[in-house]
Amino acid sequence: MKHYIKLLSIGVLFFIALACKDTEKNNTNASTSNGISHDLTYTSKMTKPDKKKYYDANGNVIFEVKYKLNGFKLRTAGSQLLWKVKLDTDKIKISANEDNLNPYEIKLINSNEAKLVKDDAKLARLVYDAVSNTQTITPVNGTGSETVKGNYAPSLLIHEISEIPEIQKHILKDELVLKGF
Secondary structure, eight states, X not given: OHHHHHHHHHHHHHHHHHHTSOOEEEEOOEEEETTEEEEOOEEEEEEETTEEEEEOTTSOEEEEEEEETTEEEEEETTOOEEEEEEEOSSXXXXXXXXXXXXXXXXXXXXXXXXXXXXTTEXXXXXXXXXXXXXXXXXXXXXXXXXXXXXXXXXXXXXXGOTTSOHHHHHHHHHHHHHTTO
C-alpha cells in the first residue's frame, strides 16, 4: 500500500510539473491603427498551472494572465488588474474592474454571428461566411467594414474596443482563441 501511495504521489507531481512546463509562445505583430505603428513583439510562458506571463523583447515581464474557472484576468507585471474577462456559453464580458461593472460584451448570436455591445448599445457586428471562410466586422460608427480570412472567431471584436491598448487587444484575443472564442 505504501508503494502505491508513493507511485500515485509521483504521478501527481509529474502531471503538475508537466502543466508548469516551459511552454513559450512568440508573437510578432506589426500592427497599425489610426496611422500609428505598434510593436507587438512578445513571448508568453506558463509559470504556474493558473498563470501565464508575457515578456517583451528584452525578457521583461509586461503582463500576466491569471486563469479562473469561468474566465481570466489580464494584469500588469505588478499584478494590478487591467481587464477581467468572464466567459459564458453565449457571451463574453470584458471589464476594467473586479465587479464587472459597465462591461463590454461580445454576444454570440448564432454559430456564425456575434455583436459587441456596451450598455445595451451595439458597437460592432461580426458575420462569418463559411463558403469564403471570411469574417466581416462592421462597426456601427460607420468607419467601414473589415474582412478577415479565417474561421469564425468572435474574439476579433476585441479590436473594436478603442479603450484597450493594441498589445492588450492582441493578448486578450489570443487568450480568447485558446478558450475557443
